[in-house]
Amino acid sequence: MPNISSQQDSDTLKRVEEQINILSGILDRGRQHLRFPGRLEQRYLEFRNQRFLEIDQKIIIGGLLFYLGFSWSDFYLGGDNANLIFICRFLVTITMFCLLWWVPRSRFAAHMVTVAASGIFLAGLSVIFFIQLIPDALKYAYHLGLVPIQVFALVALRLSYRAMLVVSVSLLVCYVVMLLFSDTPPLSPELNSIVEIFMPLFVLFWLLLIGMGAYLAYAIESSARNDYMKNRLLALEAERLQYLTRRLHLLSTTDSLTGIANRRYLEECLANEWRRCLRSQTPLSLVMVDIDNFKDYNDHYGHQQGDRCLHDIAQAMASFCQRPGDLCARYGGEEFIIILPDTAPGEAAYMAEKIRESIVALAIPHETSEHLVATISVGVASMIPQADSSSDDLLRSADRMLYQAKEQGRNCVVAA
Ligand SMILES: Nc1nc2c(ncn2[C@@H]2O[C@H](COP(=O)(O)OP(=O)(O)OP(=O)(O)O)[C@@H](O)[C@H]2O)c(=O)[nH]1
Structure with a gap:
């Protein structure tokens, strides 16, 4: 991106x-x-x-x-x-x-x-x-x-x-x-x-x-x-038109606060990757991320500091998207999704754990959290797309895993 x-x-x-x-x-x-x-x-x-x-x-x-x-x-x-x-x-x-x-x-x-x-x-x-x-x-x-x-x-x-x-x-x-x-x-x-x-x-x-x-x-x-x-x-x-078109495309696909892809672009890419993996019958993995106790963070540090925290975490996660087709996007509020095409469940879970560790390593102070730094909970789901399923099934599965991660006490990864 x-x-x-x-x-x-x-x-x-x-x-x-x-x-x-x-x-x-x-x-x-x-x-x-x-x-x-x-x-x-x-x-x-x-x-x-x-x-x-x-x-x-x-x-x-x-x-x-x-x-x-x-x-x-x-x-x-x-x-x-x-x-x-x-x-x-x-x-x-x-x-x-x-x-x-x-x-x-x-x-x-x-x-x-x-x-x-x-x-x-x-x-x-x-x-x-x-x-x-x-x-x-x-x-x-x-x-x-x-x-x-x-x-x-x-x-x-x-x-x-x-x-x-x-x-x-x-x-x-x-x-x-x-x-x-x-x-x-x-x-x-x-x-x-x-x-x-x-x-x-x-x-x-x-x-x-x-x-x-x-x-x-x-x-x-x-x-x-x-x-x-x-x-x-x-x-x-x-030349000018070319630059403006490129900029317009960027504006329409980027989340202005975090600088990573927005939800619209995420949905477009997810649909494309789903079709591609359906054809090639290769696994498609989704990593769903939610910042822990972010309401408390906002209440304690203020909304502006909350925005900065969102930006830093988003950028840190985006740096893990190295392969073509990988995409890190803001799904909404303090929720993010990472698309990992052609990635097996084990690999996706391994990467999710690395991402979680990297957010802890950022050491963004969060006094009201038990870890004293900002942390994330992560749900991971993988599927080999089939004709009778859809990317919504994959999203729902990742969401369930994220819910379980929250249930298990936050700052952890749960993979399907
Ligand atoms: N600063 C800031 N805060 C946001 C933004 N979008 C959502 N939030 C805040 O994120 C918080 C999300 O709170 P909750 O959904 O209760 O979740 P939480 O406090 O993180 O708790 P858990 O998810 O259960 O760990 C809300 O207070 C929202 O106002 C944003 O763009 N900027």
């Missing part, structure tokens, strides 16, 4: 309710969120990382294969540097594959989004580097190679608005620096004027792409966070 006052349970319930309040507060305010308060942010990042490992990692692997696939252009346009460009491309791909395999298995597993962002940045940087190695005007073809990388950054980093923005802006800055500081290849005057018009337009186009991507990533991330909050709220509500 679980303990109703389980501190751990009520602490957990308190924690769950606190989290529900925080989440409901955030959702009620109805604003878009790109950062949650405290631990919630950390939980969200863990969740996002998990999703990344499940879904986005495959997208990154696909992107890397595309990146490697473009090596045909290295050989086609690379001239003398074709091999060098291919080796660089190959090394970037291999490094990223290694990181994608190793990081999730390492202590950096929580930083997969950062790894992906760095990988995309590295790929973009490599293309900027390749532009330097491609001979003459052919290098302009590689400028366009930055577009798919930028688009890929928008897709792969859509769940992290900040990572997407940092990678995109950094790449654009590197590109502009390269434009400013690298030599322009000798071109015909016509081509030169086209390039002069085209380059600022290309940078502007890129900026617009980043702006559009930033807007989309912001919308996607805030909606992902919103969904996360709603799902988390649902999970917390379910």
Whole structure:
């Protein structure tokens, strides 16, 4: 029988309710969120990382294969540097594959989004580097190679608005620096004027792409966070309901004064055990306990002290119920019943005697009793349930034994 006052349970319930309040507060305010308060942010990042490992990692692997696939252009346009460009491309791909395999298995597993962002940045940087190695005007073809990388950054980093923005802006800055500081290849005057018009337009186009991507990533991330909050709220509500149901069950089956099972639960368990022992044809034993001269105890020590005495005796007896199916319950007033399924009469009587001795050993002062300490009288009955008998017969038999124990002078065990 679980303990109703389980501190751990009520602490957990308190924690769950606190989290529900925080989440409901955030959702009620109805604003878009790109950062949650405290631990919630950390939980969200863990969740996002998990999703990344499940879904986005495959997208990154696909992107890397595309990146490697473009090596045909290295050989086609690379001239003398074709091999060098291919080796660089190959090394970037291999490094990223290694990181994608190793990081999730390492202590950096929580930083997969950062790894992906760095990988995309590295790929973009490599293309900027390749532009330097491609001979003459052919290098302009590689400028366009930055577009798919930028688009890929928008897709792969859509769940992290900040990572997407940092990678995109950094790449654009590197590109502009390269434009400013690298030599322009000798071109015909016509081509030169086209390039002069085209380059600022290309940078502007890129900026617009980043702006559009930033807007989309912001919308996607805030909606992902919103969904996360709603799902988390649902999970917390379910957890809360589970605790409340458990607590309700405890309240309805526990006696509030003694903390052991109440009569309702006793009757339910007795009926179940009776049916089970009827099927298995094994003995079912009942130990009926009554505190001796308890009226005198109350009269002498007061009702409150009487309650404490009831509690202590009940708890001491409950500690003997070790096997599954054993149950110690308050039957009413100062009467208790212990159900012992699959227990033979001799074993039950032995256990009853141990319980009686343990109550004497509690040494609860009882000045008006001849033993000077609180004692109990115990009646024990056992039966192998039959179809034409009922658990009431067993109860009546235990009650008769208890009556005899009282008749024999109390503080003793009588077994049928
Ligand atoms: N403090 C307290 N006393 C209770 C409670 N329930 C029953 N009692 C008291 O238990 C006493 C039972 O008295 P009796 O039935 O006369 O039995 P007894 O004095 O124990 O005498 P014997 O059973 O013959 O040994 C009554 O005085 C009840 O008021 C309770 O929840 N708390």
